[in-house]
Amino acid sequence: EADIYQTPRYLVIGTGKKITLECSQTMGHDKMYWYQQDPGMELHLIHYSYGVNSTEKGDLSSESTVSRIRTEHFPLTLESARPSHTSQYLCASSEFSSAYVDEQFFGPGTRLTVL
Amino acid sequence: GEDVEQSLFLSVREGDSSVINCTYTDSSSTYLYWYKQEPGAGLQLLTYIFSNMDMKQDQRLTVLLNKKDKHLSLRIADTQTGDSAIYFCAESRNSGYSTLTFGKGTMLLVSP
Numbered sequence: 001e002a003d004i005y006q007t008p009r010y011l012v013i014g015t016g017k018k019i020t021l022e023c024s025q026t027m028g029h030d031k032m033y034w035y036q037q038d039p040g041m042e043l044h045l046i047h048y049s050y051g052v053n054s055t056e057k058g059d060l061s062s063e064s065t066v067s068r069i070r071t072e073h074f075p076l077t078l079e080s081a082r083p084s085h086t087s088q089y090l091c092a093s094s095e096f097s098s099a100y101v102d103e104q105f106f107g108p109g110t111r112l113t114v115l
Numbered sequence: 116g117e118d119v120e121q122s123l124f125l126s127v128r129e130g131d132s133s134v135i136n137c138t139y140t141d142s143s144s145t146y147l148y149w150y151k152q153e154p155g156a157g158l159q160l161l162t163y164i165f166s167n168m169d170m171k172q173d174q175r176l177t178v179l180l181n182k183k184d185k186h187l188s189l190r191i192a193d194t195q196t197g198d199s200a201i202y203f204c205a206e207s208r209n210s211g212y213s214t215l216t217f218g219k220g221t222m223l224l225v226s227p
Contacts, residue, residue, distance in 0.1 A: 004157075033214070041123075041219060041220040041222065042219045042220065043203070043217045043220075045215075050212065090158070092157070100145060100146065100208075100213070101146055101163060102146065102148075102213065102214075103160050104158070104160070105160075106156075106157025106158045106159065107157050108155070108156055108157050109155075109156070
């Protein structure tokens with residue numbers, strides 16, 4: 001069973017609020033990721049990190065920001081939420097493998113609704 | 116750029132075999148993966164295949180890879196209602212710094 005946690009699981013907030021989605025893993029993985037999942041299922045990589053103090057933007061442009069101060073923690077922040085940010089947000093982690101296999105472990109997701 | 120394509124929906128009856136197909140465009144793909152997402156949950160790795168292999172079998176799961184046609188398939192034998200989920204095909208390149216490129220997912224519905 002994957003030891004990767006996301007809080008909150010569900011969040012309903014008003015437009016303009018600042019929010020932080022939490023993601024933590026206890027597996028000591030260096031690599032961590034944030035994906036945004038459409039209602040139509042498609043996954044979009046929005047941020048990733050290769051380790052402490054490393055953050056990269058993903059394929060989909062996002063108004064969110066991330067930080068990686070500790071190996072186990074990779075929070076995502078929206079400074080001013082808008083209805084267009086309504087989505088499912090999935091956090092994942094994986095380790096560097098000498099064989100380059102990228103087995104990503106996913107958290108249960110945060111379903112965000114912005115009114 | 117990299118692209119991974121899947122059919123969006125598959126419906127089968129319990130006990131039948133299911134075959135989910137995927138095509139990809141990146142010829143430098145090194146590993147190809149199948150992930151499963153159950154309702155209300157994150158994704159879970161089901162299996163993966165290295166690009167120099169043609170087939171991999173793991174209990175009820177069989178993965179076939181046609182590298183020439185860049186075609187990947189996942190066959191689930193004796194499909195059960197618990198197999199109802201979204202299945203994502205993904206690929207990565209030969210680097211520890213490569214990210215996964217996912218297809219849009221195939222929703223498998225298994226009816227009794």
